[in-house]
Amino acid sequence: MSQPTDSSRQQLREVATGVYQIELPTPFSVGPVNVYLLKGSEWTLVDTGPHTSAAWDTLCGALKQLGCQPADLSQVVLTHHHVDHVGLLQKVREVSGARSLAHPLAVPFVEMDETFMAYHNQFFYRLYRESGVPERLLSVVEKYHRMLLTFCQPASIDVLLKHEQPLPGLPEWQVLYTPGHSQSHLSLYRASDQVLIGGDHILKQISSNAFIEPPRDPAQARALPLVQYRTSLQMCAELEIQLVLPGHGEVVTDHRELIAGRLQRHWERAGKLRSLLADGEKTAFQLSALLFPGLYEQELALTLSETLGHLDLLTMLHQLEIRQKEGVFYYSL
Incomplete structure (x- = not known):
């Protein structure tokens, strides 16, 4: 096997026994995404990166450094359905014939079923209008749809994963359901050396956004993602973890301290919302505009999800009242 160049060393490194981190470029503000190659009797790829030529070329180059190629991959595990993690899935499947594994709630997003995507868009049009978003900003829904079509190809999921089952083909890894950042989010835990492949669940530099998503069944109420996220974080805080291998950024070695800080900041933001409501309903x-004055229009989906998540938390604790007027919800103390 040829020796890695300085550039490829930065993009490929062994971060735990038999676990290789590959850093792929993305066109998104979050920056590069980390995918992971697991060495067993066969090769398993965890996440794929976005559907771009830069990400594909980087992935192929990293695999070459390990003496393999995309055709050698036997399975792809998805931590969650976001485009920066799943965009290349179909291309990998076409080249390798690898089977794909994910949580059941990832399926309609990854398959990009037309009926579901139409419902998805209508859900957000309604949510944003109910949240008081001006009509001029509702184009963000179509913008998001175009982004999906640009950076992701529809793909099928072959195997559905559930909480606490052994990972098929690699039984030393246990599947953990860690919803919050997305409804489909999974993490992988190897108890023998206390390693967690955490996707976007636990990140060192940034707090994962708990995104609002439509329920799979339109008849159901939407989930409360920040409440879910806090529960998932608390579950991981109880685990013995030496290393968290994240979907973005650096490896985490102090997961309990980091989680405690994140949970505390949730309460601080909830307190900030209460103070903003002291002078009347909003x-x-x-x-969102008051919490994120320089960001709320440019990153509407992110900032509104963050705001709604904390409003959900306060509402669940009976600290807020909600009234509806002309199709818009107003919050008050």
């Missing part, structure tokens, strides 16, 4: 959009 919509979620108005509160």
Whole structure:
């Protein structure tokens, strides 16, 4: 096997026994995404990166450094369905014939079923209007749809994964359901050396956004992602973990301290919302503009999800009242 160049050393490194981290470029503000190659009797890829030529070329180059190629991959495990993690899945499947594994709630997003995607868009149009978002900003829904079509190809999921089952083909890894950042989020835990492949669940530099998502069944109420996220974090805080291998950024070695800080900041933001409501009722959009004055229009989906998540938390604790007027929800103390 040829020796890695300085550039490829930065993009490929062994971060735990038989676990190789590959850093792939993305066109998104979050920056590069980490995918992982697991060495067993066969090769398993965890996440794929976005559907771009730069990500594909980097992935192929990293595999070459390990003496393999995309055709050698036997399975692809998805931590969650976001485009920066799944965009290349179909291309990998076409080249390798690898089977794909994910949580059941990832399926309609990854398959990009037309009926589901139409419902997905209508869900957000309604949510944003109910949150008081001005009509001029509703184009963000179509913008998001175009982004999906640009950086992701529809793909099938072959195997559905559930909480605490052994990972097929690699039984030393246990599947953990860690929803919050997305409804489909999974992490992988290897108890023998206390390593967690955490996707976007636990990141060192940034707090993962708990994104609002439509329920799979339109008849159901949407989930409360920040409440879910806090529960998932608390579950991981109880685990013995030496290393968290994240979807973005650096390896985490102090997961309990980091989680405690994240949970505390949730309460601090909830307190900030209460103070913003002290002078009268406001919509979620108005509160988002006050919380994120330089960001709320450019990153509407992110900032509104963050705001709604904390409003969900306060509402669940009976600290807020909600009234509806002309199709818009208003929050008050």
